[in-house]
Amino acid sequence: MQSRLNLQQLSAFLTLADTGSFGDAAEALGVSQPALSRTIQQIEGKLGARLFDRDTRKLRLTPAGERLEPLARRLMNEYQEVFAEFDDFVAGRQGVVRIAAFPSVAALLLPSTIVSFRERQPDVRIQIWEDVGRPVHKAVLDGRADIGLSTPPPISSDLRYRPLLRDEVVLVCRNDDMLAHREEHDWSVFATRAFVILSPETGLRAMIDGAMEEAGVAAEPLFNCKQPTTIGSLVNAGLGISALSRLTLAQLDSPTLAYRKLRNPTVARSIGIVTHAARSLSPAARLFLKVLDAQAKLLAPSIDGQPQPGDVL
Incomplete structure (x- = not known):
């Protein structure tokens, strides 16, 4: 029955x-x-x-x-x-938000965003996966991540992109270096000093090589490093100067390093939010993006601002 x-x-x-x-x-x-x-x-x-x-x-x-x-x-x-x-x-009080992000973005932007988000939505779980470039895009494309924080994906992909921060490439030196006494430098400075640079497989290295070519500067790197922290240590030791992005530099948090603007050309990359064009975000993920936007606006002045003679990292 x-x-x-x-x-x-x-x-x-x-x-x-x-x-x-x-x-x-x-x-x-x-x-x-x-x-x-x-x-x-x-x-x-x-x-x-x-x-x-x-x-x-x-x-x-x-x-x-x-x-x-x-x-x-x-x-x-x-x-x-x-x-x-x-x-x-539905109200965004439960669920999981999965984020794939550049290490520099994860280190600088996510901690404050997660703290602020958890004050409002304490029962939502946050998962973070770090990588660079294409792996971040692929994580969103494959559905392993809801949100990507990276540079723009290929235009032909099924991904949407919204700019969040402008990440400028700057000169990095010790704060007791004579280069720190000037506010700006041309890329030609790297032709006369030992040059510590990111390894060729990084996206930022491609931008730096392109700027060097545009400026007509031939500089032979003394060291090629995969991690910005290694570059920071080498520069701190007096083994050379470097070029890194402002967002990447914020990870170093060194009181003995200074950064100065690089000109002719000025080089910057866009860091933003990557989502899948055909996949809806969960309510919790949408709420997380609102908090992320607010935190990015608070952070933007320190990333977009012009370096001053006394600025150190």
């Missing part, structure tokens, strides 16, 4: 069991007493069992009614819990 009651029927049964009166139960449910009576008859017919004993004074549950009552309450509670959980998801 397939005995299935809908939520309206379960509610009618439990309300009548609680009140013990057709009149009171009908009033609580907002229906007429005859309508409630028909509903109970339909329930008993569907279940093939009498649920209430009736006398002139009060209704009482039969053994079948006593067995059904806890089951019906469990079903109603689970129904409420399921949709409460769904409501939390």
